[in-house]
Amino acid sequence: MRKLALSDEILLNIEKPARYIGGEINSVMKDKEKVDIRFAMCFPDVYEIGMSHLGIQILYDMFNRREDTWCERVYSPWLDLDKVLRDRNIPLFALESQDPVRDFDFLGITIQFEMCYTNILQILDLSQIPLHAADRTEEDPIVIGGGPCTYNPEPLAEFFDIFYIGEGETVYDELLDTYKEWKTSGGSRRDFLRQAARIEGLYVPQFYDASYHTDGTIKSFTPNEPAAPEKVRKQVVMEVSDAPYPMNPVVPFIKVTQDRVVLEIQRGCIRGCRFCQAGMLYRPTRERNVERLKEYARTMLKNTGHEEISLSSLSSSDYSELNELVTFLIDEFKDKGINISLPSLRIDAFSLDVMSKVQDVRKSSLTFAPEAGSQRMRNVINKGLTEEDILTGAGQAFEGGWTKVKLYFMLGLPTETEEDMKEIARLSDRVARRYYEIPKEQRHGKCQITASSSFFVPKPFTPFQWASMYTAEEYDRRAHIVNDEFREQLNRKSLKYNWHDAQVTVLEGVMARGDRRIAPVIEEAYRLGCLFDSWTETFRNDLWMEAFENTGVDISFYNQRVREKDEIFPWDFIDIGVSRSFLYREWERALNETVTPNCREKCSGCGAAGFGGGVCYEGKN
Structure with a gap:
C-alpha cells in the first residue's frame, strides 16, 4: 500500500484533499526499481484544470507505454497546501508514487497560458529545484517546457533547461532514449543538453545569446554552442490518425472542468483569423480517420464510465466527416444516457440540426x-x-x-x-x-x-x-x-x-511578446507573493506593478510601441512553417480591410502546406 506524502491531519484541514492523493481509475502504477526514467508531468494550475487537459493525457499514456519509463502527474497545490508545504518543509510530490518531484529524471511542464508563469516558479520552488537552469546540477531533474506558450519561450528562458517546440508525439522517444544513453555514460548535465539540442524541435536556452540596440530592440540572437541550430523547427504529426491516443484516460475522483471523454477530431484550422495564434501554429489542418474515432468513442466510454463525450477541434464544422461521426454518436449513445458536446461549431443549418438532436x-x-x-x-x-x-x-x-x-x-x-x-x-x-x-x-x-x-x-x-x-x-x-x-x-x-479584467490583459501582453528581460519581473512578482494570477480572487495587480518598478522594466516598451516590419522578434529563431512574409502580408491586408479566403477555398501560400511533408487543402483538391 502506498504511503501518502501528506498526513491525515493535513489532508483533513485542506480544501479538496482528493486533489493530492492519486490512486484514480486508470492512473498508472509501476515499480520504480524496474524503470530507467521517471518523468513528472506537470500542469501549473489546480488539479481540476490540469486534469481537463487532453495534451497531458496523451503524453501520460504515451510515456507509460514504454516499459523503461514511468510518467506521473503533478499540479499546482492551492494556497492552503502551498502554505503547509512551506511551513513544514515538505517537498512537492507526484500523485502516483507520492515521491518528491526533485527525485525524478524529468519535470515536464505544459505552458498553456501566460498568467500561469508565477505558478511555474511555485512548482520549482516547492520541489526544491533551483529556479535558474544555470544553478542546477546532475542531481536535479531536467526541466522541460511544452505547449503553446513555448512559441515565445524567452520570458521563461532562465528557468528551463529545454523547451519542446511542437506536438509531443514526435521526438520525445528520441529524447528519452538519448537520456538513457547519457545516464549510463557518466557525462555532465551540459553534455546531455548538447545532445538534446541536436534533436529537431528542442530548444536549449542557455546555448543562445541575445544582444540589444540602444533603443531596447533585439540586435541579434545567436547560438553560442555548436550543437545548437540557428533555427528550431516545430514538430508536427502529419498522420494524426496513427498517433498515440489515450484509450484509458485517468478518471478524477472529484468534478473537474471537463469531466468527459474527449475526441480530438482534427488539428489545425482552415479559417485564418488574424488574431488567432492556434490557427497559425497548428497548420496544416490534419483530420483523424472517422472509423478510428468511432472505435475510440466506444472504448473510452467503456474504460472511463463518463457520461459525456466531446468533440475537440479549433473549428469542428470544418471536419469533413462531421455528419457521419455525429450521426454515429447519436445512434450509438443517445439512448444510453450519454451526452454529446459539440464545441467550436459555426452556427449554420446543419450545426443547429445536429445540436437539436443532442441537446435539451x-x-x-x-x-x-x-x-x-x-x-x-x-x-x-x-x-x-x-x-x-x-x-x-x-x-x-x-x-x-x-x-x-x-x-x-x-x-x-x-x-x-x-x-x-x-x-x-x-x-x-x-x-x-x-x-x-x-x-x-x-x-x-x-x-x-x-x-x-x-x-x-x-x-x-x-x-x-x-x-x-x-x-x-x-x-x-x-x-x-x-x-x-x-x-x-x-x-x-x-x-x-x-x-x-483589463489589468490581466496588460500583463498577458507583456508575457506574450516579452524577451529574456522579462524573467526578473516574473521572479520578483513571485517573490512578492503573486500566484494563480489567472484567478480573480488571487490576482494582485499592485504586486505586479511593484515588480515592474523594482526591476526597472517598462510595460509600454512591450505593449504600446509600434513594431517595424523588419524588427527582430524574440521568437524569430523558431520555424513554424508559416512564413514571416505571409504574416506581414496578412497584416497589410488587415490594415486595408481585405478578406483572405480560407484554406479550403484558396491556398494563400502561407508555407505550411509542405511543412513536415504534408499538403494543404489546395494540394488535396
Missing part, C-alpha cells in the same frame, strides 16, 4: 463568436462571417427553440474606432430583435442575449504580432463605451454585457 434546448444556450461588432472590423480580423450569417444563424436557432445566446467579442483590435465599439451593442440588439420577429405563439418566453468582450492581446506568429496594445485605463474606457451603448438599445432588458 430548454436548458442550453448557443454560442456565437462574431469577435467584432461591425463588418469592417470582421474584415480586418478576417473572421469570414457576415452580419447576415450571424442573424440567419440566430434566427434558425430561435425557431428551433433556443432562447439563450452567448456572443463573444474582442475590444482593442487594430484600427478599432468608437463606431466599431458601439456596433457590439447594436449587433447584440439586432440578434434579440430577430427573436421577437418570430410569431408570439412560437416563442418560448423571453430571450437572453449575453455579450462578453475580452481585450485583444497580440500573439507571436500571427499577422497581429506587429500591433500595439493600449493601457488598462484605455481598455476600460472602451468597455464603458460599449456598456453605455447597451443601455441605449431597444431590447436592453434582453441584453447583458460583461468584460474581462
